[in-house]
Amino acid sequence: MLEITNLHASVVDIEDSEILKGIDLKVGKGEVHAIMGPNGSGKSTLANVLMGRFDYEVTAGDVTFDGESILKLRPDQRAHLGMFLAFQYPAEIPGVRPWQFLKAALDSKAEANSVEKMTVRNFSKLFDEKVEAVGINPQLVKRSLNEGFSGGEKKRNEMLQLEVLQPSLAILDETDSGLDVDALRIVAEGVNSMRSPERSFIVVTHYQRLLNYITPDVVHILVKGRIVKTGGPELALEVEKSGYKQYLEEAEVNA
Amino acid sequence: MTTATLPAAVDKYSDAFASFSDASADVPEWLKAIRNQAWATFSELGIPVKRRGNELWKYTDLRPLAALDFEYGSGGSVSLDEIKAAGPWDDAWDTLVVVDGVFSAELSNLQGTSGLTAISLAEAISSGVGDIESQLASLAGREEYAFTALSTAFVDDGAYIAIADDADPATPIHVVFVTSNSGNSGSSRASYPRLLIDAGVNTLAVIIESHINLAESAQLSLPVVEVFAKPGATVRHYRVQMENEHSYHLGTTRVQQLNDSSFNSTTFAVGAAIARNDIHTQLDAPGANCTLHGLYMTSGTQQQDQEISTTHAKPHCTSNQFYKGILSGKSHAVFSGKVVVERDAQKSDATQKDLNLLLSRGAEIDAKPSLEIYADDVTAAHGATAGHVDRDTLFYLQSRGVDEESAKAILIRGFAEELLDEFKPEALYAFVEKVTDERIPVLLAESDALGTA
Numbered sequence: 288m289l290e291i292t293n294l295h296a297s298v299v300d301i302e303d304s305e306i307l308k309g310i311d312l313k314v315g316k317g318e319v320h321a322i323m324g325p326n327g328s329g330k331s332t333l334a335n336v337l338m339g340r341f342d343y344e345v346t347a348g349d350v351t352f353d354g355e356s357i358l359k360l361r362p363d364q365r366a367h368l369g370m371f372l373a374f375q376y377p378a379e380i381p382g383v384r385p386w387q388f389l390k391a392a393l394d395s396k397a398e399a400n401s402v403e404k405m406t407v408r409n410f411s412k413l414f415d416e417k418v419e420a421v422g423i424n425p426q427l428v429k430r431s432l433n434e435g436f437s438g439g440e441k442k443r444n445e446m447l448q449l450e451v452l453q454p455s456l457a458i459l460d461e462t463d464s465g466l467d468v469d470a471l472r473i474v475a476e477g478v479n480s481m482r483s484p485e486r487s488f489i490v491v492t493h494y495q496r497l498l499n500y501i502t503p504d505v506v507h508i509l510v511k512g513r514i515v516k517t518g519g520p521e522l523a524l525e526v527e528k529s530g531y532k533q534y535l536e537e538a539e540v541n542a
Numbered sequence: 543m544t545t546a547t548l549p550a551a552v553d554k555y556s557d558a559f560a561s562f563s564d565a566s567a568d569v570p571e572w573l574k575a576i577r578n579q580a581w582a583t584f585s586e587l588g589i590p591v592k593r594r595g596n597e598l599w600k601y602t603d604l605r606p607l608a609a610l611d612f613e614y615g616s617g618g619s620v621s622l623d624e625i626k627a628a629g630p631w632d633d634a635w636d637t638l639v640v641v642d643g644v645f646s647a648e649l650s651n652l653q654g655t656s657g658l659t660a661i662s663l664a665e666a667i668s669s670g671v672g673d674i675e676s677q678l679a680s681l682a683g684r685e686e687y688a689f690t691a692l693s694t695a696f697v698d699d700g701a702y703i704a705i706a707d708d709a710d711p712a713t714p715i716h717v718v719f720v721t722s723n724s725g726n727s728g729s730s731r732a733s734y735p736r737l738l739i740d741a742g743v744n745t746l747a748v749i750i751e752s753h754i755n756l757a758e759s760a761q762l763s764l765p766v767v768e769v770f771a772k773p774g775a776t777v778r779h780y781r782v783q784m785e786n787e788h789s790y791h792l793g794t795t796r797v798q799q800l801n802d803s804s805f806n807s808t809t810f811a812v813g814a815a816i817a818r819n820d821i822h823t824q825l826d827a828p829g830a831n832c833t834l835h836g837l838y839m840t841s842g843t844q845q846q847d848q849e850i851s852t853t854h855a856k857p858h859c860t861s862n863q864f865y866k867g868i869l870s871g872k873s874h875a876v877f878s879g880k881v882v883v884e885r886d887a888q889k890s891d892a893t894q895k896d897l898n899l900l901l902s903r904g905a906e907i908d909a910k911p912s913l914e915i916y917a918d919d920v921t922a923a924h925g926a927t928a929g930h931v932d933r934d935t936l937f938y939l940q941s942r943g944v945d946e947e948s949a950k951a952i953l954i955r956g957f958a959e960e961l962l963d964e965f966k967p968e969a970l971y972a973f974v975e976k977v978t979d980e981r982i983p984v985l986l987a988e989s990d991a992l993g994t995a
Contacts, residue, residue, distance in 0.1 A: 338937075338941050339940075339941075340937055341933070341937070342933075361940065361945070361946070362937060362940035362941045363940045363941075363942075363943050363944055363945045363946070363949075365941075366940070366941055366942055366943035367943055371941070371942075372941045374938060374941075377938065378932070378934050378935040378938040379935075380935055380938075380939075380952075380953065380956055381956055381957065381959075381960070382955065382956030382957055382958065382959030382960055383952055383953070383955075383956035383959075387952075388939070388942070388944075388952065389942075391944050391948060391952060392939075392942040392943045392944050393943075395943045395944050395945060395948065396943045399943075431956070448942060452942065452943070
């Protein structure tokens, strides 16, 4: 489904700012991959580069999605292919209601894929169903998108979008940061309920705790822009116990 | 040695004033006195073309206006369909139509609402209705200001609205000021639309004032609105300003508020080459409150000035100024908000805010909120911002599948939404919403990368 080969990326217009220093990663259909690493390791950059954020520039390597290179595609075109990024800090958008925004997103996708747009009536039905499923306060989605939402409400809202847009690859960028256990559970339930043989996840996280609720198939340790170790769910527990220190030291030696 | 300069462009209006005075000599003496006084004031001032040392016109160049010649008098005929197509309309409203400054009974649509007097200003003057003699030009027209002076020199018609004490007309009262298309596409016309609103004790009135223009050439409109809010009166006022992009609109609104009265005004300003919305509320008795809000959108080389001021003359009054602007192309906007709290006006509460979205390198906003406070027990806050479309927000929308142009349109629309929301009458909201949705692509077409940061 997603294949990353020797990916190098820097911050646009800043010299010697390379953050990703040769990443290789393969995510198969239906798999859940966790990417763990200390602060500044490039985890968030990787998530954002995959979605095509304009602040970063890919200097080498390739990323393919279902066999096609996506590096030349705009973020919205990647979304149309079925990619989704749940944000660490979702933007607050005054005056834009979640309903209106999601309808626009679905309409764009339908247009890009030359399929018929959903009627307002059918969309409303779907939206109400998902609002209930995610357990978001229906009053909340009548307000401006994320404006005045608590941390947990913002994450719930990200899960609502995930549910409505039904991507085939969802990347969660430190979605667990700043969440209490209840909110963490909401995110995990959202992901678990959507796990299917057709849908893959990349869960980017600093802590192991989210992985208590979402059991990954594969865990990668990312340090200083490189994946230094790959393993099963037990790797996450190991990191929980001994931290990132040994990986950082190794990276130092190899640098 | 210095050379005295003559007041600008007075001669362009003097012949018209002379013939106007002759032709409409059949009016009460008190009105003639007001006109002559106003003409004398304008003759001394002329069109304000000097910007140096002239705080009021520091950011606004009126030389193109001073150079133009305008005809005075009624132009071509106007049909109801043209009016309905160009501005907000609802058959259920009490509508007064004023064409080129002259009231039109045929085009007006009055429902016979009880407690409401809605007539032509000419009729109000000749019949001496209510307090018209003491009210007309008492708030605007006697001061040293060129445009109210010029407008008042030509005062003869327009609309008069009085709401009887304790009346509560449920439906909005709509006043349409329309400039006709004389058929001769090059001709330019000056009109001096006038509206007087007398809101009685404990009344509730919803007033919509729209300024539309059917001509395609440059027109000059100097509307003057005077509002008297008696004790306990609530006036919900909407102003829609949509002239063509060659025209000049220099509008003045003066409001006098007595005990516990409310004046809540929201402006939708999108038209004209140069438009000024000069509004002043005088909080003259305890408990009076006003909200002066508005949305302006400019593109091309348009200029929009909001000259907003409130005087707190007595204690326990509240004022709130809140404007938003969306600017693109090489357009220019000015927000000049002023609040004066006089020494007696303890326990005043005043806020001012002006937020702008700049979509292009060439767009310019000059925002100067100011507070002058002479009392010591006052709550006051002011602020102004100018920002661009936020890149993080843009990426967020794009990552959900919305393309960049649509994402920007959504963000601009979202920025405008809270002010659009204030236009409560359904047909009015539908109109401002439609104009906004049509305007956004124009704004975006003139935007550039600098409008994103």
